[in-house]
Amino acid sequence: MSDIKITIDGKECTAKSGQTIVEAAKANGIYIPVLCHFDGLKPAGTCRICTVKVGGRFMAGCTTPVAEGMRIDNMTPEIEDMRKQIIEMLFVEGNHMCPVCEKSGNCELQALAYRYKMMVPRFPFLWPKREVVANTPKLYLDKNRCVQCLRCVREIITTDGKNVFAVKERGGKTTINMDEKLAAGLSDDMAMRAMDICPVGCIIRKEVGYKVPIGQRKFDSKPIGSEIEGR
Amino acid sequence: MSKPVVATTSLAGCFGCHMSLLDIDDRILQLIDLVEFHKSPVDDIKTFSKMCDIGIIEGGCCNSENVHVLQDFRKNCKILISLGECAIMGGLPAMRNGIPVKECLEEGYLDGPTVDENKKGARIIPNDEELPMILDKVYPCHEIVKVDYYIPGCPPRADLIWEALVALVTGNELKIPYEVLKFD
Ligand code: SF4
Ligand code: SF4
Ligand code: SF4
Ligand code: FES
Numbered sequence: 305m306s307d308i309k310i311t312i313d314g315k316e317c318t319a320k321s322g323q324t325i326v327e328a329a330k331a332n333g334i335y336i337p338v339l340c341h342f343d344g345l346k347p348a349g350t351c352r353i354c355t356v357k358v359g360g361r362f363m364a365g366c367t368t369p370v371a372e373g374m375r376i377d378n379m380t381p382e383i384e385d386m387r388k389q390i391i392e393m394l395f396v397e398g399n400h401m402c403p404v405c406e407k408s409g410n411c412e413l414q415a416l417a418y419r420y421k422m423m424v425p426r427f428p429f430l431w432p433k434r435e436v437v438a439n440t441p442k443l444y445l446d447k448n449r450c451v452q453c454l455r456c457v458r459e460i461i462t463t464d465g466k467n468v469f470a471v472k473e474r475g476g477k478t479t480i481n482m483d484e485k486l487a488a489g490l491s492d493d494m495a496m497r498a499m500d501i502c503p504v505g506c507i508i509r510k511e512v513g514y515k516v517p518i519g520q521r522k523f524d525s526k527p528i529g530s531e532i533e534g535r
Numbered sequence: 536m537s538k539p540v541v542a543t544t545s546l547a548g549c550f551g552c553h554m555s556l557l558d559i560d561d562r563i564l565q566l567i568d569l570v571e572f573h574k575s576p577v578d579d580i581k582t583f584s585k586m587c588d589i590g591i592i593e594g595g596c597c598n599s600e601n602v603h604v605l606q607d608f609r610k611n612c613k614i615l616i617s618l619g620e621c622a623i624m625g626g627l628p629a630m631r632n633g634i635p636v637k638e639c640l641e642e643g644y645l646d647g648p649t650v651d652e653n654k655k656g657a658r659i660i661p662n663d664e665e666l667p668m669i670l671d672k673v674y675p676c677h678e679i680v681k682v683d684y685y686i687p688g689c690p691p692r693a694d695l696i697w698e699a700l701v702a703l704v705t706g707n708e709l710k711i712p713y714e715v716l717k718f719d
Binding site: 395399400401402403404405408409414417418421423424425428429431432433434518524525526527 | 617620623624625626627629630632633672675677678682684685686687689711713714716717718719
């Protein structure tokens with residue numbers, strides 16, 4: 305892989321060809337927020353929180369590869385406000401009751417809302433009707449909190465290659481379905497992996513809730529992204 | 536200059552946000568120096584007799600009375616603040632928003648596990664005209680009246696409430712440390 309030169313918000317950076325904009329930024333200590341993306345998974349590009357501007361055009365930083373001489377805008381007020389709007393939309397499109405959510409404090413959507421200082425969503429709440437599926441022994445699925453990032457679909461696959469989670473419908477009606485039989489057969493580790501890969505509190509491992517006390521959870525004292533910016 | 540006048544109320548809330556307001560410890564003495572409390576459960580003044588500078592609302596609107604009180608606050612306060620998740624987005628009471636009101640009332644008064652088994656025939660859904668009407672769903676305050684500021688949390692951290700009030704009263708910019716802005 306050869307080195308190529310790019311700039312991010314005017315800062316000169318060195319990247320490797322084949323890297324995505326998000327990966328290259330990270331390697332240079334610059335945080336571009338992601339939600340559907342997860343290191344090691346094939347990018348799905350569903351959430352657009354990683355939107356950057358290249359040559360005056362908006363692009364998803366997690367799916368776009370870097371190219372020599374690219375000039376990338378990342379933290380401009382315009383882009384930052386678009387990202388904040390996406391976060392706010394996700395809050396009104398689902399039913400997010402953080403005070404009773406087991407993922408609270410470890411949730412990436414909530415952490416993004418903290419980072420972007422969301423005091424209230426600017427959009428009206430939609431109160432959609434969503435299902436809770438709890439009839440498997442290790443996991444329950446609270447679709448009120450799903451952000452359709454498809455991480456679970458991409459990651460949680462049984463040893464014989466079957467998908468435990470799958471997408472149903474498209475567009476505004478998209479929901480995630482869990483194959484109850486396959487979910488029941490998951491190892492403890494894999495069940496925990498399913499909860500951890502879900503950025504929000506949609507997939508919850510039963511019987512281990514509220515293990516980490518308030519104050520010590522992942523995003524209680526450090527903003528999401530600070531682990532990259534601090535390097 | 537006379538002290539800014541503050542009014543507070545709890546609508547569809549649990550009083551936890553008011554508790555958090557009192558949780559500012561000895562700064563409560565400074566607060567009393569800084570502002571004058573008017574209509575509020577804190578001093579039990581029940582009606583507005585003058586225009587207030589700041590109205591603090593805990594809880595969203597789940598019934599007709601909540602709506603009237605909130606409108607009264609909007610009329611009598613120059614600045615309105617939604618304090619806590621319930622005021623900002625309905626909070627825990629809004630968990631009923633996906634369930635028809637009829638089903639909620641039946642569960643609460645006729646079929647729920649806490650209903651007295653022995654009084655089967657006598658169970659009724661209260662419907663006295665003195666009682667406020669339950670709304671179709673729980674509404675965040677800003678979907679009923681204009682709200683000027685929001686202080687998130689369940690309850691909001693005492694430090695955040697304190698900093699926000701001081702910033703508002705002194706006209707200084709509010710700096711929010713990362714640790715105090717939380718939704719739980
Ligand atoms: S999934 Fe995240 S944002 Fe949604 S209720 Fe849970 S903690 Fe809050
Ligand atoms: S269940 Fe979780 S991981 Fe799966 S799509 Fe929904 S939010 Fe993403
Ligand atoms: S936000 Fe939390 S503490 Fe405040 S009234 Fe609602 S439930 Fe109670
Ligand atoms: S992180 Fe790039 S589209 Fe979701």
